[in-house]
Amino acid sequence: MHTDVSEKGLENIIxxxxxxxxxxxxxxxxKFNRDYALDEGRLFRFLSETQPLAMxxxxxxxxxxxxxxxxxxxxxxLSDSGVIEVLRKGFKYxxxxxxLYMVLPxxxxxxxxxxxxxxxxSVTRQLQYSKDNGKLALDMAIFLNxxxxxxxxxxxxxxxxxxxxxxxxxxxxxxxxxxFFHFKRCLVHxxxxxxxxxxxxxxxxxxxxxxxxxxxxxxxAGNPPNPDGLKTDYLWKDILTKAEIxxxxxxxxxxxxxxxxxxxxxxYKQIFPRYHQLQVVKSLLGDALNDGxxxxxxxxxxxxxxxxNSIAWLAHQLVxxxxxxxxxxxxxxxxxxxxxxDKQIKNTIRQFMQxxxxxxWAKDSTELKNLLDEGxxxxxxxxxxxxxxxxxxxxxxxxxxxxxxxxxAHSSQNGSLSAQMNIVLSGNVYNDDDELxxxxxxxxxxxxxxxxxxxxxxxxxxxxxxxxxxxxxxSDANGNPILNEDGTKKSEPHYVYTMKQAIEERFILDVLKxxxxxxxxxxxxxxxxxxxxxxxxxxxxxxxxxxxxxKYAVQEKAGIMVEHFxxxxxxxxxxxxxxxxxxNGINRAIEYYLAITNALNERKSQYKAIVAFSxxxxxxxxxxxxxxLNGFPSGQIEKKFKYxxxxxxxxxxxxxxxxxxxxxxxxxxxxxxxxIKAVQTLxxxxxCCSGKSDTFVLDFVNDPEDIKKAFxxxxxxxxxxxxxxxxxxxxxxxxxxxxxVYTQDQIDEFVSLYLNNAEREKLDxxxxxxxxxxxxxxxxxxxxxxxxxxxxxxxxNFLSAILPYGSSDWEKxxxxxxxxxxxxxxxxxDDDTDKIIEKVDLESYRVxxxxxxxxxxxxxxxEIGPVPVKTDVGIPVPDYDTLSxxxxxxxxxxGNCEWSDEDKVRRxxxxxxxxxxxxxxxxxxxxxSDAQNARDESDRATFEAILKTMTSGMELYxxxxxxxRNKNNQSFKRWLLDYVFNSTYTPGGNSQSTDTSV
Numbered sequence: 001m002h003t004d005v006s007e008k009g010l011e012n013i014i015x016x017x018x019x020x021x022x023x024x025x026x027x028x029x030x031k032f033n034r035d036y037a038l039d040e041g042r043l044f045r046f047l048s049e050t051q052p053l054a055m056x057x058x059x060x061x062x063x064x065x066x067x068x069x070x071x072x073x074x075x076x077x078l079s080d081s082g083v084i085e086v087l088r089k090g091f092k093y094x095x096x097x098x099x100l101y102m103v104l105p106x107x108x109x110x111x112x113x114x115x116x117x118x119x120x121x122s123v124t125r126q127l128q129y130s131k132d133n134g135k136l137a138l139d140m141a142i143f144l145n146x147x148x149x150x151x152x153x154x155x156x157x158x159x160x161x162x163x164x165x166x167x168x169x170x171x172x173x174x175x176x177x178x179x180f181f182h183f184k185r186c187l188v189h190x191x192x193x194x195x196x197x198x199x200x201x202x203x204x205x206x207x208x209x210x211x212x213x214x215x216x217x218x219x220x221a222g223n224p225p226n227p228d229g230l231k232t233d234y235l236w237k238d239i240l241t242k243a244e245i246x247x248x249x250x251x252x253x254x255x256x257x258x259x260x261x262x263x264x265x266x267x268y269k270q271i272f273p274r275y276h277q278l279q280v281v282k283s284l285l286g287d288a289l290n291d292g293x294x295x296x297x298x299x300x301x302x303x304x305x306x307x308x309n310s311i312a313w314l315a316h317q318l319v320x321x322x323x324x325x326x327x328x329x330x331x332x333x334x335x336x337x338x339x340x341x342d343k344q345i346k347n348t349i350r351q352f353m354q355x356x357x358x359x360x361w362a363k364d365s366t367e368l369k370n371l372l373d374e375g376x377x378x379x380x381x382x383x384x385x386x387x388x389x390x391x392x393x394x395x396x397x398x399x400x401x402x403x404x405x406x407x408x409a410h411s412s413q414n415g416s417l418s419a420q421m422n423i424v425l426s427g428n429v430y431n432d433d434d435e436l437x438x439x440x441x442x443x444x445x446x447x448x449x450x451x452x453x454x455x456x457x458x459x460x461x462x463x464x465x466x467x468x469x470x471x472x473x474x475s476d477a478n479g480n481p482i483l484n485e486d487g488t489k490k491s492e493p494h495y496v497y498t499m500k501q502a503i504e505e506r507f508i509l510d511v512l513k514x515x516x517x518x519x520x521x522x523x524x525x526x527x528x529x530x531x532x533x534x535x536x537x538x539x540x541x542x543x544x545x546x547x548x549x550x551k552y553a554v555q556e557k558a559g560i561m562v563e564h565f566x567x568x569x570x571x572x573x574x575x576x577x578x579x580x581x582x583x584n585g586i587n588r589a590i591e592y593y594l595a596i597t598n599a600l601n602e603r604k605s606q607y608k609a610i611v612a613f614s615x616x617x618x619x620x621x622x623x624x625x626x627x628x629l630n631g632f633p634s635g636q637i638e639k640k641f642k643y644x645x646x647x648x649x650x651x652x653x654x655x656x657x658x659x660x661x662x663x664x665x666x667x668x669x670x671x672x673x674x675x676i677k678a679v680q681t682l683x684x685x686x687x688c689c690s691g692k693s694d695t696f697v698l699d700f701v702n703d704p705e706d707i708k709k710a711f712x713x714x715x716x717x718x719x720x721x722x723x724x725x726x727x728x729x730x731x732x733x734x735x736x737x738x739x740x741v742y743t744q745d746q747i748d749e750f751v752s753l754y755l756n757n758a759e760r761e762k763l764d765x766x767x768x769x770x771x772x773x774x775x776x777x778x779x780x781x782x783x784x785x786x787x788x789x790x791x792x793x794x795x796x797n798f799l800s801a802i803l804p805y806g807s808s809d810w811e812k813x814x815x816x817x818x819x820x821x822x823x824x825x826x827x828x829x830d831d832d833t834d835k836i837i838e839k840v841d842l843e844s845y846r847v848x849x850x851x852x853x854x855x856x857x858x859x860x861x862x863e864i865g866p867v868p869v870k871t872d873v874g875i876p877v878p879d880y881d882t883l884s885x886x887x888x889x890x891x892x893x894x895g896n897c898e899w900s901d902e903d904k905v906r907r908x909x910x911x912x913x914x915x916x917x918x919x920x921x922x923x924x925x926x927x928x929s930d931a932q933n934a935r936d937e938s939d940r941a942t943f944e945a946i947l948k949t950m951t952s953g954m955e956l957y958x959x960x961x962x963x964x965r966n967k968n969n970q971s972f973k974r975w976l977l978d979y980v981f982n983s984t985y986t987p988g989g990n991s992q993s994t995d996t997s998v
Contacts, residue, residue: 119246126138175205273309333405334379511686555595581649666685678711754819768823793818
């Protein structure tokens with residue numbers, strides 16, 4: 001008999017494991033009471049076996065009327081408070097409190113262990129849950145002591161369905177009005193197939209929000225191949241064990257109350273841990289139990305990881321963590337700059353222990369000392385007080401053990417926390433523009449790590465200092481550190497949830513997907529008769545700042561921003577889209593505020609701008625601050641920005657980190673950003689919300705390549721390149737043709753029939769024959785062919801709209817492949833390839849074809865260098881040049897020219913020397929031949945480089961081929977060849993530094 005690969009077969013696998021390995025009981029529909037949505041028989045069996053005296057006294061089972069009364073009250077309590085509270089806190093009936101669940105026993109507590117074993121875990125398949133429609137059935141449900149806690153819809157890819165079909169079934173067929181699916185009646189609803197798991201805590205029809213519950217694979221979404229079974233068997237083998245379900249119930253699952261500060265209305269959200277949250281907290285607890293106090297752990301969890309909940313769960317459980325000698329830690333201290341984390345942690349821990357006796361908030365050093373003396377279990381403080389914590393721990397509380405959880409560096413929501421922290425530790429003075437993470441590192445470096453404290457550092461962007469201080473050595477299979485040639489160790493985080501995975505799992509948005517650099521061009525003149533000397537590099541920077549800060553330039557850019565906002569941004573996120581302008585300093589922010597306000601008024605816009613900066617500033621002889629310009633107190637900026645008419649937020653340093661506003665869609669950048677500043681600033685856009693599917697960046701200052709490199713250090717993500725080379729189509733053809741899935745004759749015949757409206761009977765045989773050829777390929781070739789075919793169709797559809805030339809062969813192949821792909825069976829391992837392909841949205845280029853791009857990041861672990869040791873002693877020697885030449889060079893770089901697409905042509909010309917000097921034949925000619933032969937190779941390489949520019953525009957190629965001439969009749973072709981050769985040629989082959997000013 002063949003293997004059962006149906007959906008029923010998957011149900012069998014899960015049920016058999018739960019019953020035979022996890023020791024669940026098998027439930028039936030006959031035992032299920034539809035009136036109250038519970039397994040009545042097991043409920044009363046549990047109560048009778050664990051609390052016989054109370055049951056006897058209450059006489060619940062003595063009559064059907066009393067039983068009905070009891071079930072009715074329990075039903076109301078489950079609907080009002082939820083199954084989590086009922087299981088965790090018990091149920092009051094008359095003068096008794098009945099326990100509906102026995103907790104996990106501590107080690108050595110035999111009586112508690114015996115009680116725990118009386119819990120009844122059961123699983124029921126094809127559960128007929130509906131009172132009104134007995135035919136409706138759920139694939140599977142898990143009960144605890146008769147109360148339903150988890151539901152499952154199962155799908156199977158062998159039968160052409162997957163987890164998305166399961167999600168669709170929950171949204172379409174499972175009515176939230178059914179008692180069984182009421183909010184809070186179950187811990188979680190799982191959609192499962194053989195490849196992925198997703199979960200939801202509240203069914204709301206189409207508004208049901210399902211989250212991935214996957215392990216992650218290759219730093220991204222999904223699950224890794226499982227050599228021992230199905231990819232998703234961790235769900236029933238690891239998560240659905242009695243002990244793990246109890247752990248989640250007791251320490252993670254919770255109902256959170258949220259209050260609208262404006263309306264005062266309360267609403268509730270049920271939380272179930274995501275897979276990576278569960279794993280990181282469990283792993284850290286295991287390490288802390290094994291290692292004891294005095295160790296350091298680095299957790300690299302990106303935005304969108306649910307870090308705040310992870311910190312709260314970790315803090316609560318570290319307090320209760322016990323080893324053979326008793327508690328591991330006496331006090332847990334959470335160091336943050338987010339004051340609202342205090343409330344969040346309290347709300348989380350309220351589910352598990354008495355808050356007033358557990359959590360304390362240290363507002364100053366005196367209160368911190370008092371809380372330490374009182375022995376508070378959890379103390380939350382801000383980084384200002386961290387130096388006092390270290391002093392007290394090392395000098396006063398040496399006999400106590402501490403766990404210090406360091407929250408990710410953010411700027412204060414009430415202003416730049418960095419600007420307030422000019423603290424001196426061990427002779428080191430902070431710089432105001434340092435990141436909070438740097439400051440924490442300095443605080444810790446200034447004081448020797450306390451041996452009675454363990455540090456748990458959470459960050460999305462670990463720097464070299466952070467890795468060196470909190471990371472762990474990279475080890476071989478035997479646990480031995482892998483050493484560099486110089487004997488030093490490489491370090492890595494202990495636990496990682498990458499930005500790549502957060503993006504692919506759609507917890508955050510990819511802020512680099514629609515990135516538009518905006519070039520500016522100016523012309524300035526020399527107003528003095530003589531020609532003084534200046535430091536060239538510094539002068540160029542000053543000139544750029546000068547022209548960019550002129551009122552006219554600000555007004556021009558403000559006009560662009562307002563037009564873009566009105567045409568595009570305000571319509572985003574269901575008409576609630578908002579924008580942020582990043583400015584270079586307070587005066588620039590004030591200038592932008594005035595210019596934006598004026599531009600909005602001129603077009604009679606209903607919207608207004610808000611400006612944000614710290615302190616007072618004198619501009620044009622008048623003193624300004626936020627309140628004076630905005631017309632309301634600074635503390636209301638975040639709240640006001642959520643509601644109309646305020647749609648544009650103009651900032652100078654404030655709100656560039658730690659600010660989470662999901663309605664923020666677009667960022668206009670007029671400030672230089674690098675490394676972590678670039679990542680943190682642009683990441684303000686990445687928060688998800690209903691109706692938000694993308695973001696947009698318009699950058700007036702930064703080089704896209706610099707932004708790309710900044711993100712690569714922390715993202716570890718893969719997105720196909722947005723720079724589309726038409727020759728990539730030929731590369732794809734070269735990949736597909738040798739596989740002999742199709743022939744050119746088949747393409748020609750098929751397209752001819754198709755375009756002549758032939759009958760399906762004539763078309764399908766051609767495609768079907770190709771499908772059979774495809775099936776004969778091995779798995780790797782199937783994946784490569786199908787991926788290449790999809791990529792060809794998508795890429796050609798894009799290029800055909802923007803290239804100035806066409807290809808009939810490409811057109812025919814596109815028609816053919818578009819229909820062929822739809823009939824190709826899906827290879828078992830094709831999912832990840834499809835995801836990679838789907839990450840490329842080439843439609844984004846059509847907005848501004850030559851400007852908007854999707855920045856492609858390297859899919860690899862990026863190594864950053866150790867903390868640098870300064871070697872350049874003394875004052876750098878300036879490179880002096882005359883003012884007139886500096887201005888001329890400036891115009892060459894930023895000025896106007898005679899081409900209509902001047903910015904693109906100048907970039908292409910500026911790139912040529914770097915491309916040519918790396919040509920291998922040219923390098924050999926410089927090394928081993930004379931200047932003339934080298935010149936020949938330079939000209940050849942230049943022409944080949946020009947040909948490659950044709951994919952992004954024909955202007956440079958046309959000017960070169962047609963040999964256009966300027967008003968002085970100078971040959972452009974000759975000038976360009978001379979320019980490239982003179983910029984790159986060095987006898988002996990050591991190419992000089994290229995001056996790419998053109």
